[in-house]
Amino acid sequence: MGxxxxxxxxxxxxxxxxxxKVQFYAKVRxxxxxxxxxxxxxxxxxxxxxxxxxxxxxxxxxxxxxxKAYDLSALSEFLPELKAPRANDFKxxxxxxxxxxxxxGKQLSAVLEHPAFQADPLxxxxxxxxxxxxxxxxxxxxxxxxxxGRKKKSKKSKALSSQQSMDI
Numbered sequence: 448m449g450x451x452x453x454x455x456x457x458x459x460x461x462x463x464x465x466x467x468k469v470q471f472y473a474k475v476r477x478x479x480x481x482x483x484x485x486x487x488x489x490x491x492x493x494x495x496x497x498x499x500x501x502x503x504x505x506x507x508x509x510x511x512x513x514x515k516a517y518d519l520s521a522l523s524e525f526l527p528e529l530k531a532p533r534a535n536d537f538k539x540x541x542x543x544x545x546x547x548x549x550x551x552g553k554q555l556s557a558v559l560e561h562p563a564f565q566a567d568p569l570x571x572x573x574x575x576x577x578x579x580x581x582x583x584x585x586x587x588x589x590x591x592x593x594x595x596g597r598k599k600k601s602k603k604s605k606a607l608s609s610q611q612s613m614d615i
Contacts, residue, residue: 527583 564571
């Protein structure tokens with residue numbers, strides 16, 4: 448009698464086992480779906496991030512090319528070397544700044560009122576620079592021959608060499 452009662456329990460146990468497997472597989476399916484969704488999102492984000500980094504690098508390259516166009520450091524070798532002003536001796540604080548502004552303001556008004564400046568400002572500035580700037584010692588250029596700096600072969604040396612070859 449114990450056996451027939453155990454059979455319905457065993458069938459219900461099998462049903463419960465089957466239900467648990469179905470639930471487990473459903474959870475696995477949901478997990479796989481969520482992981483693939485996360486993977487897709489990550490993939491899309493990484494593609495977007497890569498494109499963003501590429502665009503930033505491209506902009507940086509174009510900026511650097513533009514800066515190279517304005518790079519005038521190559522001209523420094525042709526400019527005369529100037530002695531650096533002694534900035535350490537002159538400290539600019541509030542009081543000295545005000546004094547400097549007053550001094551420069553007076554100088555500017557004096558320049559603007561000068562009759563030579565009023566007549567022709569550019570000529571006056573040019574004249575002022577010629578009077579105040581030190582004269583640079585330029586090395587005199589070597590005179591070139593008429594044939595572009597090449598030495599002429601003298602006819603005498605050819606004649607002498609031909610006579611020497613005959614003697615030998």
